[in-house]
Amino acid sequence: MVARARYDTVIVGAGSAGAILAARLTExxxxxxxxxxxxxxxxxxxxxxxxxxTASMIDERHAPYLWHHTARATALRPALAAPSGRVVGGSSAINTTVFLWALRPDLDGWARVAGPSWSYEACVPYFRRIESDLDFPNGAHGTTGPVPVERPARAAWSKAAAAYHELCLSLGYPDCPDFNAPDAVGIGPVPFNKRDGVRMSTAVAYLAPARARPNLRILARSCARRVVCEGTRAVAVEVATEMGPLVVGAGEIVLSAGAIASPQLLMLSGIGPSEDVVRVGIEPIADLRGVGRNLRNHPLCATAWSLAPTYGEPELLGIPWQTQLRTTAPGSRDREDACLGMAVLGSRPVATAARVTATSGPKLGISTLLMHAASRGTVRLASDDPDVQPDIDLSYLAETTDLDRMRAMVRLAVELGRHSRLDGLRGELLDPTPADLASDAALDEWMLRNVLTSHHPAGTCRMGSDDDSVVDDQGRVHGFEGLRVVDASIMPDCPRVNVNATTMMVAEKVADAMRGIAPATSAARASA
Ligand SMILES: Cc1cc2nc3c(=O)[nH]c(=O)nc-3n(C[C@H](O)[C@H](O)[C@H](O)COP(=O)(O)OP(=O)(O)OC[C@H]3O[C@@H](n4cnc5c(N)ncnc54)[C@H](O)[C@@H]3O)c2cc1C
Incomplete structure (x- = not known):
């Protein structure tokens, strides 16, 4: 027998966005x-x-809290591990806690597609609402938000992080003490949403204080399988629970299952590109061709050196990325599209979920992240079975401009790593090898074989009003009543930063809209 329940609002996914929506809506x-x-x-x-x-990078201990997806990155890297959080708090409960506001060109670009309510100036009050900035408790930052934000204190920087900072300054890159200040560029400490070593996930910062409310129910270990529609009205969600099947009816259904699972759920419900839906035997109910398209992300290449014997005891930190460089990739016609961070990487096995790789002793790494790729990937159904992961094609470095910029960034990373200011800290270059660096063609092959994901999927149910968009500027699915998507998938484009804070901002903004609260303004927040 199928059990039934009914609520005003059902949210699928208690991740970065879903937990915030649940906390705000139950106010x-x-x-x-x-x-x-x-x-x-x-x-x-x-x-x-x-x-x-405890805030850290993911490793083998996080395996029970992950979706173990694999994705096609390039033709030479057809099965890259692409995990995400599967726990209350979602990916915010297992992520590296880098907390960066989206940049002005990102959000002003969104506004051109999704409307003026998504401009940088309109979104800034929501970033402020989220945070309690412990380092810059001034007008530019929020000081009363649920999420504490701190940067590693200079005294706590590893020798590598400090030397990298000095090196970049000596090369003329601007000093950047606060990456969340408007239009910040240069070299500086990374802001993190943690305090006293504790990861401030949305489960901790938002959901915990709301749990006692009688109007909130959290149904964990329960997997939504599809949305049930009557005509163009979404009326219920079919769920597999530990107790058996359940149908949860709702006045409004919000998909906050993340940039892979939200489009998957729409397609499993017959909402998506008809040819993709029909191919796996599902009857289409709306031909929304943008569902699962426009998969945005940040490809990453990792260069590595041995540590010099004179380095001393390597600082093996839970989160080793302490200082980073935000700049424009050499030769790029874009801006602020490059992020290069240096870290001492430890000997702990690094879980990339589907593969756990044992690293062979401490290394010094400079990672290069292409923060505004031109290539776009796809999420397509592989089966009508919700337990089968969809086909994820990241299409990394597919566009020539991405290959050119990544190659230039890797060469810059190698140049920085080889600089004499790092003598005594860095040993020999391990990866890429001299042979990989010998020609552009060899380096391209190295990149296409070794590219990694930054774990920032976005854009697969994007906002807008054109034929390729999926939702309007408040996350409402085009052509449907009672159905929204609110998570990283509705971003029109990936911001030039790690995407968690932006996902949280999206949830805060849509929560206001759902509650009929006028958009926050800078002035109103400053006086609040
Ligand atoms: C390893 C890793 C490190 C990262 N590090 C950083 C970082 O340092 N800084 C940063 O800014 N970003 C980081 N990110 C990215 C960031 O965490 C995500 O972009 C963000 O959390 C996405 O939020 P979301 O709400 O869209 O999805 P999620 O937070 O992933 O939430 C989706 C939730 O939906 C649930 N769900 C999915 N399908 C179903 C279903 N069918 N039924 C019920 N529930 C379902 C999932 O279990 C999950 O809890 C990282 C991501 C990963 C994976």
Whole structure:
């Protein structure tokens, strides 16, 4: 027998966006909200497993809290591990906690596609609302938001991070003490959403204080399988729970399952490009051709050196990326499209989910992230079975401009790494090898074989009003009533930063719209 339940609002996914929506929407005590989350729930910091509580990069301990997807990155890298969080808090519960506001050109670009409510100036009050900036408690930053933000103190920088900072300054890159200041570029410390080593996920910062509300139900270890529609009205979600199947009816259904699962759920429900839906035997109910298209992300190439014997004891930090360079890729016609960070990488096995790679002792790495790629990928159904992951094609470096810019960035990373200011810290170049660097063709092949993901998928149900868009400027699915998507998938484009803070900003903004609250303004926030 199928059990039934009914709420005013059902949110699928308790991740970066879903947990914020649940917390904000239940501030209206008359609204009954149910959050359906596939992963487990660890409700308080005291009982939370250390690997979720303590901020770190992902490793093998996080495997129970992940979706273990693989993606085609390039023709030479057809099965790259592309994990994401599967736990209350979503990817914010397992991520590296880098907390960066989107840049002005990113959001002003969104505004051209999705309307003026998404301009940089319109979004800034929402970034402020999220944060409590512990380093810059002044007018430019939020000081009362639920998410503490801090940068590693200079005294705590590794020798590598400090030397990298000095090196970049000596080469004329601007000093950048605050990457979240408007129009910030240059070399500086990375802001993190953590405090006293604790990862401030949306589960901790937003959901924990809301849990006691009688109008909030969190249904963990429960997987949404499809949305049920009556004509063009979404009326319920079919869910597989530990107790058996459940149909949850709702006045409004919000998909916040992330940039892979939200388009997957729409397509499983018959909403998407008809040819993709029909191909796996699902009857289409709306031919929305943009669903699963426009997969945006940041390709990453990792250069590595041995540590010099004179380095001393390597600082093996949970989060080794302390200083980074935000700049424009050499020869690029874009701007602020390059991020190069230096770190001492440890000997702990690094989980890339599907593969756990044992690293062979500490190394010094400079990673190059292409922050505004031209290539776009796709998410397509592989099966009508919700338990089968969709085909994910990242299409990394598919456009010549991406290959050119990444090659220029890798050569810049090698030049920085070889600089005499790092003598005594850095040993020999391990990767790429001299043979890989011998020609552009050889380096391109190295990049296409070794490119990694930054774990920032976005854009697969993008906002807009054109035929390729999926939702309007408030996340409402075109042509449907009672159905929204609110997560990283509705971004028209990937911002030139790690995308978690921007996803949170999206959720805060749409929550206001759903509650009928006028958009926050800088002036209103400053006086609040
Ligand atoms: C390893 C890693 C490191 C990262 N590091 C950083 C970083 O340092 N800084 C940064 O800015 N960004 C980082 N990111 C990216 C960032 O965390 C994500 O972009 C962001 O969390 C996306 O938010 P979301 O709400 O769209 O999706 P998520 O937070 O992933 O939430 C989606 C939720 O939906 C649930 N779900 C999915 N399908 C279903 C279903 N069918 N039924 C029920 N529930 C479902 C999932 O289990 C998950 O909890 C990282 C990501 C990863 C994976």
């Amino acid at each position: 209206d005590r008359g609204r009954a909200v149910c959050v359906i989350e596939a992963g487990p729930d660890h409700p308080d910091l005291e009982t939370m497993p250390d690997e979720l509580r």
